[in-house]
Amino acid sequence: MTDLPDLIDDKIKRIERDVDELRVRDKEADDFKVRDEVFDELTLKALYRLASTGLIQALGGPISTGKEANVFHAIGPGGRELAIKIYRIRTSDFKAMHDYILGDYRFANVRKTKKDVVFAWTKKEFRNLTRARKARVRVPEPLKYRENVLVMQFIGRDGVACPLLKHAVENLENVKEVYDATIEFMKRLYQDAHLVHADLSEYNILVDDQAEPVFIDMGQSVLVQHPRAQEFLQRDVGNVVKFFNEAGVRASAITVLREITK
Numbered sequence: 657m658t659d660l661p662d663l664i665d666d667k668i669k670r671i672e673r674d675v676d677e678l679r680v681r682d683k684e685a686d687d688f689k690v691r692d693e694v695f696d697e698l699t700l701k702a703l704y705r706l707a708s709t710g711l712i713q714a715l716g717g718p719i720s721t722g723k724e725a726n727v728f729h730a731i732g733p734g735g736r737e738l739a740i741k742i743y744r745i746r747t748s749d750f751k752a753m754h755d756y757i758l759g760d761y762r763f764a765n766v767r768k769t770k771k772d773v774v775f776a777w778t779k780k781e782f783r784n785l786t787r788a789r790k791a792r793v794r795v796p797e798p799l800k801y802r803e804n805v806l807v808m809q810f811i812g813r814d815g816v817a818c819p820l821l822k823h824a825v826e827n828l829e830n831v832k833e834v835y836d837a838t839i840e841f842m843k844r845l846y847q848d849a850h851l852v853h854a855d856l857s858e859y860n861i862l863v864d865d866q867a868e869p870v871f872i873d874m875g876q877s878v879l880v881q882h883p884r885a886q887e888f889l890q891r892d893v894g895n896v897v898k899f900f901n902e903a904g905v906r907a908s909a910i911t912v913l914r915e916i917t918k
């Protein structure tokens with residue numbers, strides 16, 4: 657038996673090894689700036705604590721590296737696959753985040769340092785996913801968050817994430833069914849969870865192996881009371897309708913908007 661501190665040390669070593677590996681990959685990609693920002697001290701601490709609770713057993717490779725966040729594959733208790741989303745502290749679009757958090761009474765007390773806003777953002781995504789799930793919208797099950805780190809169910813298998821709707825569409829036998837489910841989820845999100853996704857498009861919907869849509873990326877989602885909720889909803893509807901129209905489904909933004917809000 658290895659005692660716990662040793663185990664945790666092992667986990668951290670593994671994380672650090674992965675970080676090093678990422679550094680190498682970045683070098684190859686001629687991009688030096690990313691890694692130190694992702695695994696800054698606060699992030700490592702948060703990961704360390706999550707590992708020490710046993711929630712993260714091993715950290716895998718990156719699934720996605722983006723502007724606001726990086727998503728990693730990981731293994732949790734019982735070999736369960738996890739997705740770990742790590743928001744960047746230094747390079748996040750602080751101003752945009754702040755605009756979304758302003759106007760959300762749940763976060764009225766958030767102090768205005770960059771770090772605090774990113775932490776609030778992480779918590780907000782966790783809560784939004786929780787609300788969405790309660791309303792029977794398919795989203796990754798949120799498991800835990802800590803500082804800028806969000807741990808959730810991995811949508812995929814054996815380390816391979818399910819494709820984005822954008823890419824899955826060509827192989828779908830019944831696009832109309834995916835469209836209908838998407839609209840149904842938007843409706844549940846609005847009517848039961850009282851949320852608007854606010855960044856919904858073919859880039860934030862995964863399609864699982866049952867050809868079911870899964871909404872992801874809900875940090876920016878807002879309550880329907882948010883002053884800009886209607887504007888965001890219209891934009892979401894516009895994106896979804898445009899995409900499915902191009903995929904051959906006859907959809908009308910006005911009808912969909914009415915369906916969601918009636």
Ligand SMILES: Nc1ncnc2c1ncn2[C@@H]1O[C@H](COP(=O)(O)OP(=O)(O)OP(=O)(O)O)[C@@H](O)[C@H]1O
Nearest residue numbers: 720722723724725727739796809810811817872873
């Ligand atoms: N739970 C999950 N299971 C599997 N893959 C996921 C999961 N969450 C996110 N991903 C993958 O990671 C990508 C980025 O995730 P997400 O959309 O939440 O971050 P993001 O905020 O868009 O990041 P950025 O905008 O900075 O690129 C997704 O497009 C998807 O491929």
Ligand SMILES: [Mg+2]
Nearest residue numbers: 859860872873
């Ligand atoms: Mg996204």
